[in-house]
Amino acid sequence: MGLRFIFMLTRNDRTVTDAAQHLQTALSLGVRHIGFKDIGLPIDQLKALNKAIQAHGVMSYLEVVSLDHDSEIVSARAAVNIGVDVLLGGTRVDDVLPILQGSGIQYFPFPGQISGHPSVLEGSIEEIVQSAKVITAREGVHGLDLLAYRSKEDVPALMKAVCAAVSKPVLVAGSIDAPERINVVKDAGAVGFTIGTAALDGRYPAKAHDLPSQLAAIIRDVAVLNKHLSPIHKENLTRAFSGLSEPGELKIARKTNNMQIKLVRLKGESAWSFRQHEDELFFVHKGCLLMKLRDRDEVVEEGEFIVVPRGVECFPIALGGACEVLLIDSPALRRVPSNQSWTA
Structure with a gap:
């Protein structure tokens, strides 16, 4: 799984009043992880x-910002009542775990000492790492919510130290507002990060300050880091076939999974043959193909295709001159002449 971007419908640690509107923007752009705080809107x-959020198959997150015991308990119960997928934040693990038991909610509490509003992470790297070890050792804790950029310590060093010290996933929250900081999160070994205020206020480097532009820029930058951008562009079949000069000449246009996309210009007859282990697809780009089978003849016109199943003998014939055919088959297999014996 690649680095996870969690869009928080929050500003300054509060769920924004127009969260429902922003949610639709995020969903339209394909954001797969969306969260909110337990304060800012009524339950x-x-x-x-x-x-x-969940109706669109998106994972939902609630992040606790409560600073006292009673408020954190109320927040944990709210998470169960709301039915979120993941509870982020909070520090009172012993009190929260019984509340979440049996709910199916994943729990990512804060390591270290949290104070203030917006929240600040206090303590040295060593103290935060020790807290992380103790918390992740607890059954029912699925990972950590690390407020790395809210710490006065060396943030890259802090993230690397925490990620290296625990075997459970680490999410990084708070004050991520640039691709450079996302790069640091990725390099440290964290599984994801949250962005809320920076995107809603138009502070992330993008073509424009509006939310669609902000989210699109973040999604693009994460896709680059995850190596999820495609280097493959569209191809024109007419131009591709123009590179074939001789009848029968075959060109491998593209490989996909364990299959090859081949281009061939057929002329006249070939011979009876079959594929022993895999099916084969014939798509006619130009011309007309007569596909002789043992029980019938099929005329395949331009823009049509036919699949010949494995083990089925066929005899392709180009009608009326050359026929340009796109083939999809396995690169490891060849056609077997029908006069050779074989075992299915």
Whole structure:
């Protein structure tokens, strides 16, 4: 799994009042992880927000920002009531775990000491790492929510130290507002990060400050890091076939999975043959192909295709001159002449 981008519908540690509108923008761009805080909107609106997120097959997150025991307990119960997929934040693991038991909610609490609002991560790297080890040793804790950029310590060193010290996934939250910081998160070994205020306020480097442009830029930058951008561009069949000069000449245009896309210009007759182990697809780009089978003849016109199953004998004939055919088959297999014996 690549680096996970979690879009938080929050500003300054509060769920924004127009979260439902921003949610639709995020969903339209294909954001797969969306979260919110436990404060800023009434519980019924948070439940509706969560329902809308999950209805689109998107994972939902609730991040706790409570600073006292009673408020954190209320937040944990709210997470169960709302029905989110993941509970982020909070520090009172012993009190929260019983509340989440049996709910199916994944739990990613904060390591270290958290204070203030917006939240600040206090303590040395060694102290935060030790806290991370203790927390992740608990059954029912699925990972950590690390407020790395809210720490006064060396942030890259802090992230690397925490990620190296624990075997459970680490998410990085707070104050990520540039691709350079996302790169640091990736290099440290964290599995994901959150961005909320920076995108909503138009602070992330993008073509424009509006939310669609902001989210599109973040998604693009994450795709680059995850190596999820395609280097393959469209191809024109007419131009591709123009590179074939002789009848019967075959060109491998592209490989996909364990299959090859081949171009061939047929002329006249070939011979009876079959594929022993895999099917073969014939797509006629130009001309007309007569596919003789043992029980019938099929005329395949321009823009049509025919699949010849493995083990089925066929005899392709180009009608009326040359016929340009796109073939899809396995690179490891060849056609077997019908006069050779074989075992199915």
